[in-house]
Amino acid sequence: MRRKNITPENTEFVILCFEGLDHYSLAGGLGVRVDYLSATLAEMGFPTHLFFIGDPELNGEEVRHRGKLTLHRWCQWISRYYPNGVYEGENEKLYDFNESIPWFVKDRVVKPAVAQGKLVVILGEEWQTAEAMCRLSDVLHYDGLRDKVVIFWNANNVFSFHRIDWGRLNYTTTITTVSRYMKHIMWRMGLNPLVIPNGIPKSLLQKVDDRMADEVRRALDADLILCKVARWDPDKRWNEAVEAVARLKEKGLKTVLLARGGMEPYGQEVLNNARSLGLTVIGAETKPDSSDGYLAALQEAPPADIIDIRFHVPLDFLRVVYRAADAVLANSGHEPFGIVGLEAMAAGGIAFTGGTGEDYAIPFVNSFVLETADPMEIVGYVMYLREYPEESTRIRKAGRSTARYFTWEAAVHNLISKLENQARIQGTLGGIPMPSVPQFTPAELMATIVKRHY
Amino acid sequence: MAQDLVIYAVVHQPRRIKLPAQPIPQGATPKDIEHCLFDDRLNEEYFRKVATYCYYPATEMFLELASGGLKFSIGFSVSVLRQAEAWDRKLFDLFRQLARHRNVELVNVEPYHSFLPLLDLRMFAKRMSWARHHLEKVLGKRPEVTDTTEMLMSDGIYHALDKLGFSGAFLDGRPWVMEWREPTHLYHKGKDMMLLARHYQLSDDVGYRFSNKGWWGYPLFADSYAHWLREAWGDFVVLAWDYETFGEHHSRETGIFDFMRHLPEELSKRQIVTLTPSEAIAKYRERSFYLPLPAFPCTWAGQGGMEFFLGNAAQQAVFLLMLQAYNKALLTKNQKLIDLALWLIQSDNLHLIQWFGRWGSDAEVSAYFTPREWWRLGPSGIIWEMQQVYKNFIQTLDAYT
Numbered sequence: 132m133r134r135k136n137i138t139p140e141n142t143e144f145v146i147l148c149f150e151g152l153d154h155y156s157l158a159g160g161l162g163v164r165v166d167y168l169s170a171t172l173a174e175m176g177f178p179t180h181l182f183f184i185g186d187p188e189l190n191g192e193e194v195r196h197r198g199k200l201t202l203h204r205w206c207q208w209i210s211r212y213y214p215n216g217v218y219e220g221e222n223e224k225l226y227d228f229n230e231s232i233p234w235f236v237k238d239r240v241v242k243p244a245v246a247q248g249k250l251v252v253i254l255g256e257e258w259q260t261a262e263a264m265c266r267l268s269d270v271l272h273y274d275g276l277r278d279k280v281v282i283f284w285n286a287n288n289v290f291s292f293h294r295i296d297w298g299r300l301n302y303t304t305t306i307t308t309v310s311r312y313m314k315h316i317m318w319r320m321g322l323n324p325l326v327i328p329n330g331i332p333k334s335l336l337q338k339v340d341d342r343m344a345d346e347v348r349r350a351l352d353a354d355l356i357l358c359k360v361a362r363w364d365p366d367k368r369w370n371e372a373v374e375a376v377a378r379l380k381e382k383g384l385k386t387v388l389l390a391r392g393g394m395e396p397y398g399q400e401v402l403n404n405a406r407s408l409g410l411t412v413i414g415a416e417t418k419p420d421s422s423d424g425y426l427a428a429l430q431e432a433p434p435a436d437i438i439d440i441r442f443h444v445p446l447d448f449l450r451v452v453y454r455a456a457d458a459v460l461a462n463s464g465h466e467p468f469g470i471v472g473l474e475a476m477a478a479g480g481i482a483f484t485g486g487t488g489e490d491y492a493i494p495f496v497n498s499f500v501l502e503t504a505d506p507m508e509i510v511g512y513v514m515y516l517r518e519y520p521e522e523s524t525r526i527r528k529a530g531r532s533t534a535r536y537f538t539w540e541a542a543v544h545n546l547i548s549k550l551e552n553q554a555r556i557q558g559t560l561g562g563i564p565m566p567s568v569p570q571f572t573p574a575e576l577m578a579t580i581v582k583r584h585y
Numbered sequence: 586m587a588q589d590l591v592i593y594a595v596v597h598q599p600r601r602i603k604l605p606a607q608p609i610p611q612g613a614t615p616k617d618i619e620h621c622l623f624d625d626r627l628n629e630e631y632f633r634k635v636a637t638y639c640y641y642p643a644t645e646m647f648l649e650l651a652s653g654g655l656k657f658s659i660g661f662s663v664s665v666l667r668q669a670e671a672w673d674r675k676l677f678d679l680f681r682q683l684a685r686h687r688n689v690e691l692v693n694v695e696p697y698h699s700f701l702p703l704l705d706l707r708m709f710a711k712r713m714s715w716a717r718h719h720l721e722k723v724l725g726k727r728p729e730v731t732d733t734t735e736m737l738m739s740d741g742i743y744h745a746l747d748k749l750g751f752s753g754a755f756l757d758g759r760p761w762v763m764e765w766r767e768p769t770h771l772y773h774k775g776k777d778m779m780l781l782a783r784h785y786q787l788s789d790d791v792g793y794r795f796s797n798k799g800w801w802g803y804p805l806f807a808d809s810y811a812h813w814l815r816e817a818w819g820d821f822v823v824l825a826w827d828y829e830t831f832g833e834h835h836s837r838e839t840g841i842f843d844f845m846r847h848l849p850e851e852l853s854k855r856q857i858v859t860l861t862p863s864e865a866i867a868k869y870r871e872r873s874f875y876l877p878l879p880a881f882p883c884t885w886a887g888q889g890g891m892e893f894f895l896g897n898a899a900q901q902a903v904f905l906l907m908l909q910a911y912n913k914a915l916l917t918k919n920q921k922l923i924d925l926a927l928w929l930i931q932s933d934n935l936h937l938i939q940w941f942g943r944w945g946s947d948a949e950v951s952a953y954f955t956p957r958e959w960w961r962l963g964p965s966g967i968i969w970e971m972q973q974v975y976k977n978f979i980q981t982l983d984a985y986t
Contacts, residue, residue, distance in 0.1 A: 208617060212610035223608040230607070 134250070134560055137547050139176030143244045144169075145236055147263060148256040149217055149224070151183030151202070155210065156217045159362075160329075160470055161287055165256060167332050171539040173200035180240055182232060184224055187211040205232065225259055233267040241271060245279045250559055252550055255284040258291040261300050268303035281554050283307050283546075286324065288467050289316060297322065305553050309468040312487045325549050328490055329468045330542030335446075335477040336534060339454040343422065347455035350430040351438075353387040355379060355513060358456035358480075360391040360449060363398035366465040368485065370404055374506035375460075376436055377408040379513065389429075389452060391440040402439060410436035422448050446474070453480030457523075458513055462501050463487065472498065473537055476530030481516065481523060483509060491537050497529040587769050589821035590814060590857050591781060591865045592657035593755060594647075595732060596680070596828040597698050598635065598665040599933035601628050604959050605966075606973035609981045615921035618981055622925060622974060627956060632668045636676050639832035640669075644679045646831070646842055651688040655849045656859040659689055659828070660732050663696035663716060664931070666723060684724040690861035693717050693728035693751065699930045700894075700904075702733055702742045703882060704911055710745045712927070717749075730754065730862040734932050735894075736783065736825065736885035738762075740774070740878040747778040753866045755825060758782035759889035762879060769819020771869035772876035779866045779873055783825040783885060787813060792826040796839040807844050811851035820872065821865055825885065886936070894932060899941040899968045903934060906975035910982075917985040929978060938968060 134141050146169055150162035157163070162183075169181040173196035185191075185204025193202040206224040213220035236253070244251050255264040264284050271277040284304040286292075300306065301322060308314055308324040317324050348356065357376065361367040372388060379386040392398045402412050413435040415428050425448045432438055444452075453459050459475035462485045469489035472482035476491070482498040494500040499512045516523045535541075554560040603624040610617065647657070661680065669677035684691045695701065696716040701709040713731065721727040730753040731746055738756035746754050758768025766772075768782035790810065794800045802809070814822050827834065835841040852859065860868065887893025895901055907930045914926035939951035941964065959967050 209610050212612050220610055223610045226605075226607045 136560070137250065137252070137551050137554065139178075141248070142177060142250045142252060143240065144172050144177050144179040145240055145251060145253045146179065146181045146256070147232060147236075147253070147260040148182070149184050149221075149228075149259040150256075151181065151185055151204075151217075153183075153186040153189060153204070155186035156183055158217055161257060162217075164287065164329060167330065167539045168254075168543070169200055170196065171330075171543050175540075175543065178244075180236075182236070184210060184217045184228075187214075221259075225262075228259070229262045229266060232263045233270045236267055237270050237274065237276070241276055241280060242274075245276055250554060251280045253280060253282045255282070255304070257285070257287055258295050260284065261295045265296065265299045265303045278557055278559060281305070281550050281557065281559065283325075283327075283550065283553070285309070285327070286313060286317065286467075287329075289313075292320070307549070310488075310490050312489075313467045326490075327546050327549060328537065328542055329470055329473075330537055330539035331470070331473055331477055331534060333538050333540065335450065335474060336531070336538070339450050339478050341454070343426070343451045344455040346426055347429060347451055350426060351387045351389075352385075352434075354384040355386040355458075355517070356389065356456045357386065357458050357460055357513070358389045358391075358452050358475075359460040359462075360444075360471050361461070361463065363392040363395035363401060365397065366463055368462050368464050368504060369397075369401040371462060371504050371506050371509065372460045373401060373405045373410065373437065374408065375509035375513070376405070377410055378506055378510045380410065380436060382510075382514075386436065388437045389440060389456070390437055391444055391449075398439070402437070405437050412437045412439060414439040414441050416441050422451070450474070450478035450480075453478040456480055457516060458483045458499075458509070460509065461485065461489075462509070464504060473534060477534035479527045479531050481526055482530060483512065491533055493533075495526075497526060497533045499526075586815055587817040587819050587822045588815075588857060589865060589868070590852065590859050591821060591823045591862055592655075592859060593660070593692060593732070593781075593783075593823065593825040593862065594657070594828040594830070595660040595662070595692070595694055595825070596640070596665050597662040597694070598628070598632055598668055599698065599931055599937075600664050600668075600928055601631070601956060602929070602934065602971065602974045603627075604956075604974070605962060605970040606977055609977045611981075612984045613981060615919065615925060618922070618978065619925055622929065622978060627958060628668060629672050631956070632665075632672055635829060635833050636669075636673055638836065639829050640676055641679070642837065642842060643828060643831035644676075644683050646845060647689075648679075648683055648686065650845065650849060651683070651686045653849060654688065656688045656861050656864070657690075658692045658730070658862050659684060660692035660694040660728075661720065661724070662694050662698045663719060664698055681724050684726055688861075690730065690863055691720060691724055691726040691728050692755075692862065693720060693731035695732070695734040697927050697930075698734050698932055699927055700734065700907065700932055700935075701927065701930065702737050702739075702745070704908060704930065706741050706745045709742075710749055713746065714749055730781070730866070735936075737882045738780075738878065738884075739882040740880055742882065743774050743778065743780070743878050744776070747776040751778055753779040753781055753862055755781050755783060755823070755862075756878075757785055757825075757883055757885035757889055758823070759785060759883055761889065762883045763876070766874070766876065767817075767819045769817050769822055771820070771866065771873040773873050774876055774878050779870060780876055781823050781862055781865065782876075784817065784822045785885065785889070787817065787822060788824045788826060788885075791824070791841075791844075792830045792834070795830075795841055795844070796835045804840070805844065807847035807851045808854075810844075811848060811855050811857065814852070815855040815857055820869055821860065823865075887939070893939060894935040896939070897942045899938050900935045902968075903938065903971055903975065906972060906979070907934070910975050910978050913979055913982045913986065917982055919985050922982060922985060925978070929975065934971065938971065940964075941968060 148165045150156050152166040169179050172179045180201045182203040182205050184206050187207040187210035191204050206227050209223050241251050282304040286308045306324040307327050309329050314324050314326050359372050376386050376388045405412050415432050415438055453475040459480045460483050461472035462483055466485050466487045472484045473491055475482040484492045484500050486502045492498040492500050501508050601624050607621040609621045717728055731751045732755045736755050736757050768784045772780040831841055883889050910929050911926045914923045937955045940948040
């Protein structure tokens with residue numbers, strides 16, 4: 132009898148990605164994504180294999196989560212020549228990845244799993260894995276295994292779309308992406324991706340220490356605190372944020388923008404623009420290693436309109452800043468998913484998202500959605516919140532509720548449902564499907580499902 | 586009427602480069618560079634295929650024939666021996682058994698089947714000397730007669746080999762080399778080393794045309810062939826073939842093995858005696874003739890001239906890159922890198938692109954040798970990627986110069 136659902140007993144997962152969880156492998160959000168995705172799958176009981184460009188000094192293979200997650204650190208022999216991180220020597224790594232991954236996955240993961248009667252799900256992330264995924268589909272086909280495997284390839288961003296053989300990728304895999312915004316971009320290319328949003332770890336739903344948030348407010352001693360965490364990139368609309376600060380200052384409000392960018396040279400352009408608008412900019416260079424240290428860095432910073440935070444701030448403290456801020460500006464003009472906005476909402480902050488339509492953002496309900504690039508739009512909403520503090524409280528509460536629907540557990544349930552559908556199309560799953568009930572489902576909805584199906 | 590027959594076959598498999606070209610990490614070790622340059626997985630696949638269809642059945646056949654009294658000679662490139670040692674020890678032992686047979690003479694071959702005789706005669710001489718010792722060590726017989734790469738011979742090559750003390754060497758008996766002379770005599774170029782001229786027409790009747798249904802001589806039977814051999818003017822006929830003729834170029838179904846199994850009997854009926862090359866040299870040395878050798882190298886490939894390897898722009902470009910790669914490797918004085926450069930100057934790398942810009946039977950032959958896996962790159966893609974392999978190697982040597 133064919134299986135009806137994807138369960139930890141009958142399915143193994145393979146994730147292919149360049150970025151990963153090692154410090155060597157982290158470059159942006161992608162590494163964090165696969166870290167949480169693989170860990171969530173493993174915690175749910177699914178045997179999971181994560182292939183990524185790992186630290187060359189660590190073991191090539193490592194098992195975690197009580198044996199459920201196997202890390203395969205790939206291209207280590209190349210990474211030894213390129214110590215500066217995952218994307219150094221990218222072309223060399225890409226070639227080796229494409230050449231070796233398909234055979235290894237087929238022979239060492241898929242074949243043994245299929246021999247045990249299991250379904251295998253292969254998830255590929257980003258353009259670097261596109262060719263390997265196509266080749267993997269081919270080698271599985273040659274060995275008569277392709278129908279036992281469901282292959283999803285995911286686009287997190289539009290980076291290097293021009294390097295992808297879309298015809299081949301679309302034929303050999305099911306293409307997915309992280310948001311409706313990205314889906315619409317890909318529609319224009321003639322593609323039809325499924326949407327499987329990102330998630331946040333459940334731990335981010337924990338309440339932020341309000342006393343700590345108060346300390347941050349006191350440290351900055353401002354009428355308004357704005358916060359922005361993003362790469363220095365024109366897409367992130369930094370200048371809109373900076374100009375909003377200038378307008379608020381003109382209105383006589385002491386406003387501080389906590390700016391955490393990256394290493395990109397565009398940051399200098401933004402900060403020069405800020406200075407030309409009459410804003411004072413200081414850089415906070417201290418590298419503290421504790422929450423008290425981070426707080427002290429803010430306390431010790433001289434008064435300024437913009438504090439350019441030049442050290443790594445761990446998510447724990449960022450959440451405190453999100454909570455403390457009057458607005459978290461996640462106002463990108465192009466934002467595939469918008470994880471910062473979601474993290475801010477989970478922390479009880481108020482997210483100001485951009486107009487690209489983050490799937491989680493409902494304007495005036497759980498966030499503010501900026502429809503334009505006009506800084507006065509930011510100014511208007513900030514002033515509104517200042518005028519109506521009860522609205523701030525309401526929106527913060529609604530934001531935290533929304534964040535519950537976007538945990539990694541929820542994202543994985545979404546993923547599994549779509550995998551099951553694809554598997555039924557392929558004929559790998561059959562029979563009348565049993566509904567997969569996510570853990571967060573409200574009790575009254577649970578009752579309806581139970582009544583209908585059991 | 587020729588009454589003696591010298592048969593020679595050479596066994597070789599190329600060490601194919603990896604296409605598309607693999608980028609080489611900066612500062613990579615020679616071992617890692619090697620991994621990036623050569624496609625061992627593909628080489629093993631092809632080796633095993635040829636072993637199944639050719640090496641096993643042909644070697645078993647030749648062992649039978651040798652045991653039945655047929656005398657012949659065989660050469661092995663180090664390239665194929667290393668592959669056999671790595672991937673099929675049983676076959677390697679069978680090769681050794683054949684080489685050691687009392688009726689078989691082991692012939693020296695340019696070890697990597699490279700273009701060293703064209704690039705650097707001094708290094709070529711060193712390598713040929715090394716190959717001689719290596720073959721003696723590995724196969725248990727010391728070669729006295731030598732071949733080169735693709736039977737390349739020229740005035741310079743002759744002198745280099747003569748200095749090494751070989752008693753004889755093969756060359757292809759093309760009209761433009763032999764001029765008015767028949768290839769059915771023993772020759773020399775004024776030194777001690779004798780020259781055995783391959784009868785290209787009679788050799789190609791089997792090696793090239795055996796299964797060609799459009800050929801007037803098809804189907805070729807052992808009795809007809811033996812008659813042609815007997816009718817050849819001169820002292821003796823030298824036949825020389827790729828070993829892969831038997832089972833690979835001409836499959837078992839063409840009857841090539843049956844043909845060979847019947848040949849000794851037909852030879853015997855016509856009083857044709859098979860000799861090893863050394864026996865032919867001993868017998869005809871006193872009746873050998875002077876042969877002026879061309880400055881331009883001749884070869885048994887194609888029409889006998891270097892145009893087979895250097896006739897199109899793609900080959901010329903890759904050859905220039907070979908020169909650069911080899912010479913820059915010498916500058917590093919790193920023996921492992923020099924060794925890699927020697928592999929990169931294998932003649933096969935030009936043979937495989939002989940089809941570029943051509944059509945007809947010659948182009949078909951080399952297109953046949955081009956790995957089918959490369960064709961997905963398209964003709965221009967193959968040329969581009971091949972050049973990239975050399976460019977990557979040349980650039981990588983920066984770390985060592």
